[in-house]
Amino acid sequence: MNLNLNHNLNLNHSLNLDPNLNLNLDHTQNHSTPYGVYILVWLGLLTLTAITVTVAGIDLGNYTLFIALTIAAIKSYLVITIFMHIKYEEAIFKVFLLVSGMTLLIIFVLTFVDFSYR
Amino acid sequence: MAHNEHTAATEQHVHRDDVGARMGMWLFLFTEILLFGGMFLVYAVYRYQYPDQFLLAGMELNTTIGAINTIILITSSLTVALSIAALQKDNKFLSILMLVITIFFAFLFMVNKYFEWTAKIDHGIYPGSEQMLEKQNGEILFFGLYYIMTGLHGLHIIIGIVILSVILMFIVKDKITSTNLVKLENSGLYWHLVDLIWIFLFPLFYLIQ
Numbered sequence: 001m002n003l004n005l006n007h008n009l010n011l012n013h014s015l016n017l018d019p020n021l022n023l024n025l026d027h028t029q030n031h032s033t034p035y036g037v038y039i040l041v042w043l044g045l046l047t048l049t050a051i052t053v054t055v056a057g058i059d060l061g062n063y064t065l066f067i068a069l070t071i072a073a074i075k076s077y078l079v080i081t082i083f084m085h086i087k088y089e090e091a092i093f094k095v096f097l098l099v100s101g102m103t104l105l106i107i108f109v110l111t112f113v114d115f116s117y118r
Numbered sequence: 119m120a121h122n123e124h125t126a127a128t129e130q131h132v133h134r135d136d137v138g139a140r141m142g143m144w145l146f147l148f149t150e151i152l153l154f155g156g157m158f159l160v161y162a163v164y165r166y167q168y169p170d171q172f173l174l175a176g177m178e179l180n181t182t183i184g185a186i187n188t189i190i191l192i193t194s195s196l197t198v199a200l201s202i203a204a205l206q207k208d209n210k211f212l213s214i215l216m217l218v219i220t221i222f223f224a225f226l227f228m229v230n231k232y233f234e235w236t237a238k239i240d241h242g243i244y245p246g247s248e249q250m251l252e253k254q255n256g257e258i259l260f261f262g263l264y265y266i267m268t269g270l271h272g273l274h275i276i277i278g279i280v281i282l283s284v285i286l287m288f289i290v291k292d293k294i295t296s297t298n299l300v301k302l303e304n305s306g307l308y309w310h311l312v313d314l315i316w317i318f319l320f321p322l323f324y325l326i327q
Binding site: 032033034035038039041042045046049052053056057068069071072075076079080082083084085089090092093096097100103104107108111112115 | 199200207
């Protein structure tokens with residue numbers, strides 16, 4: 001009697017955990033990106049590097065820094081979404097990313113406001 | 119007997135949370151972003167204050183060696199991503215090969231950094247040198263930031279080499295397999311972050327012309 005009860009309990013326990021297990025598998029295996037996608041992103045990153053080096057050689061005045069940072073931002077976007085798999089992660093990861101990005105932005109803006117009106 | 123096997127199997131599931139592990143890694147990466155972010159902030163303020171002197175100092179850096187190191191890091195980011203994808207597809211050999219190439223590129227990056235820094239130091243450009251103290255404030259700040267930021271980044275590369283080597287041993291010994299590879303994934307995230315920081319260091323230091 002006792003033994004039976006225990007066994008039942010255990011079964012229930014494992015049943016409860018099964019959805020969890022499926023979730024884990026979902027996030028480690030189903031989203032395996034084909035090799036070709038990574039190679040395409042790599043080629044894109046190399047092209048952007050070539051562009052940023054070439055553009056740096058041309059005198060564009062104040063736009064030089066802006067263009068360099070825009071290209072760096074595009075490269076970061078590619079690395080974060082594809083290489084770092086943010087595209088396939090749950091929404092909470094994107095919220096984290098947004099919060100940390102905004103924190104950094106606010107610190108930059110406030111510092112520059114302080115610095116400019118000193 | 120069957121009962122025992124059952125509990126063993128459930129225990130294994132209880133102690134694994136891959137999503138949570140990756141979330142923890144991302145939280146750590148954000149502290150890294152804020153660490154480097156603070157330095158980029160110092161850079162931004164001083165560049166705004168001394169634009170001409172930053173330009174003058176930036177000309178001294180070797181753009182070619184910076185570009186080569188950029189290509190090396192981008193390629194090593196690709197190989198670590200391929201290593202993860204290969205293990206997901208249960209291709210242990212390819213995964214190990216890609217990880218070995220990643221570690222090789224990391225060493226190559228440090229070798230370049232060594233030659234770059236020794237060339238600078240031979241020319242008397244290092245914090246506190248006589249030649250440095252004769253320069254203007256903005257130039258001194260530029261080289262100070264150059265050494266501390268690329269130096270801290272280099273330290274991250276060295277830590278990355280250690281982490282990736284340990285992970286490599288785990289894969290060889292089958293401690294990390296296609297069904298249990300979150301350690302490899304998290305090390306990959308760390309390595310991509312190192313690449314990400316370089317993506318910003320490169321134009322800000324080497325591409326001022």
